[in-house]
Amino acid sequence: MAKFTATLVARHSDKLASVVAEGTDNGAQAIQWTNKGKPNQEWNLEATSAGYYVVRAIHSGKAPSVLGEGLQDGAEAVQRDYVNKLNQEANDKRQSREHVRNMRAFAKLESGVDSIELAEVAVPQIDDDELLVRVKAVGVGIHDSYFLPGDAKYPFPIGIEAAGVVEQVGSRVSGHRPGDRIAFVSSMQPKGGTWAEYAAVKAGSLIVPVPTGLDFVEAAAVPVAGNTVLRALKALEAVPAGGSLFIAGGSGAIGTLAIQVARTRGWRVGASASERNHDHMLSLGAEAVVDYHDPTWREQVRQWMPGGVDAVMAVQPHTSKDSLSVVRDGGKLITISGDVVAPERNVHVEVVPHETDVRGELTQLMMEVAQNEKRVEIERVYPFEEAQAALAKVQTRHARGKLVLRLE
Ligand SMILES: NC(=O)c1ccc[n+]([C@@H]2O[C@H](COP(=O)([O-])OP(=O)(O)OC[C@H]3O[C@@H](n4cnc5c(N)ncnc54)[C@H](OP(=O)(O)O)[C@@H]3O)[C@@H](O)[C@H]2O)c1
Structure with a gap:
């Protein structure tokens, strides 16, 4: 049973009295009290432990009134360690009352x-x-x-x-x-x-x-797709307006946003996906689309940009190596999935930078979505309970745009 002391400034009837209480942490009793202040009122102190500490003042002949409960509301302790302990316990108790749900x-x-x-x-x-x-x-x-x-x-x-x-x-x-x-x-x-x-x-x-x-x-x-796209495109900001970008994986969550943001920067955009997604990517602003299943897709990109594109954003895993050959000499390739590839022809290969802060740009992108200036592609909205199905779909790597869970 630990012993404690508490020094309180207790306010009663608009008058001030300082009170020192001493007790034990089982709270059964206050073994000593002193009234140091004015006026000359009779005080009894009782310290109790009802889950957390309560210090009561019992005015003679009257019902007990609680002066300090967690040492708040009418009592202020000067002994800080003890107060902190009381307040912490009271807060914990309150939080758990509020949040143990x-x-x-x-x-x-x-x-x-x-x-x-x-x-x-x-x-x-x-x-x-x-x-x-x-x-x-x-x-x-x-x-x-x-x-x-x-x-x-x-x-x-x-x-x-x-x-x-x-x-x-x-x-x-x-x-x-x-x-x-x-x-x-x-x-x-x-x-x-x-x-x-x-x-x-x-x-x-x-x-x-x-x-x-x-x-x-x-x-x-x-947030995730926007953050990734904005960071990747920031790493490509040396590409001037009118420059060209090829997106390997243009119909997913990242690709569909990337096409639109790149177009806003005045870049010309080519992108790959299965043929069924070509019209969709064209509608978002891509001007050249290729099917990555077609073994001639690189030649098709080269026909579109004979000298090679200024930059590639390789979204899907393992697309960086194949895409390297469509970048012009000295161009840039950003890998979203962290593919490791040996650079060639002075092409600069970089993983999407994680430390870039794009909070401002993301806020702006959210505004553009709200104002229908950018489209957020959502293939399907799932009820929360069907989250596993959404995960299974995204794992196929054939979702068009994003999948979202809705909670009621
Ligand atoms: N570094 C980061 O901060 C970060 C952040 C988020 C995500 N990621 C990475 O980005 C990737 C996911 O991107 P995402 O969310 O846009 O993907 P996604 O939504 O899974 O993309 C699916 C789309 O990609 C197309 N696709 C599948 N395989 C392809 C291939 N070999 N070549 C070209 N297109 C292909 C599919 O088109 P079809 O259906 O027409 O085949 C489908 O429309 C993951 O690898 C993830 O780890 C990285």
Whole structure:
């Protein structure tokens, strides 16, 4: 049984009295009290532990009144360590009262498993630098099944991208308020991700506002693909207006956005996909389309740009090596999937840079989507419960544009 002391400034009837209480942490009794202040009122102190600490003042002859509960509301302790302890316990208790509620999430239930299950898990409790977001829609990516932080806590809800409404903000968060509509890429963090009814998001994550009028489903399709496209194109900004870009994998989530953003920069765009997606890519602004199943596709690109294209964005894995031959001497190839290829003819080969901050550009892109200046291609919106089907589809690498989960 630990002994504690607490020094309080207790306000009663608009008058001030300082009181020193000493007791034990089982809370049964206060073994000593002193009234140091004015006026000369009789005080009895009782320290109790009813889950957390309560300090009561009993005014003689009257019912006990609580002066300090977690040492708030009418009592202010001067003994800081003790106060911090009380406040921490009171906060923990309040938070757990507020947040020990469950939610549905698609989660890995334990370390080392591949399977993802729909489970009831606790709503995450946020730290001071986090937001709690009520998730409305989730963007699905092939990475969702395998992105996992080393220090993941189980059950671990998967997913890194969503749109929703801020429900709560931590004490050190500025710039976001409850009620804000946001879309975001959550940092991979041990508490888990976005395939859930609620997600904890670090305030420093890539968060952009969802403009009024833009549906959460569309907004959820933008962050990961938009972030990737904008970072990749930033690495290609030396390509002048009128220059040419070939996109290997032009009909998926990244390709469909990349065609449009590249056109806005005044670049001429060629892209590859199966023939069934050619009209679609043309409608987004591509001027040359090839089918990667056709063994002559490189010659077709060379016919379009006889000297070779200024740059290639190789989206799909293993497309970098084949695409190298369509780049002009001294041109540039950006690999989105991290293909490793030996450069040739002074072609500069680069992996999409991860550290580039494109928050401003992504906010602008979201505005353009809201104003119908850019199209977000969504092949299908799945009810949350059918998330596994969405994951299976994206794993085929034949989704057109993005797949999105909708939560009610
Ligand atoms: N570095 C990053 O930050 C980052 C971020 C996000 C994603 N990624 C990577 O980007 C890739 C996913 O991109 P995404 O989301 O746009 O893909 P996606 O949505 O899976 O793309 C599917 C599209 O690609 C086409 N496609 C499939 N194989 C192809 C090939 N060999 N050549 C050309 N086109 C092909 C398909 O067209 P058809 O159906 O017509 O065949 C389909 O329309 C993943 O490898 C992922 O790891 C990287």
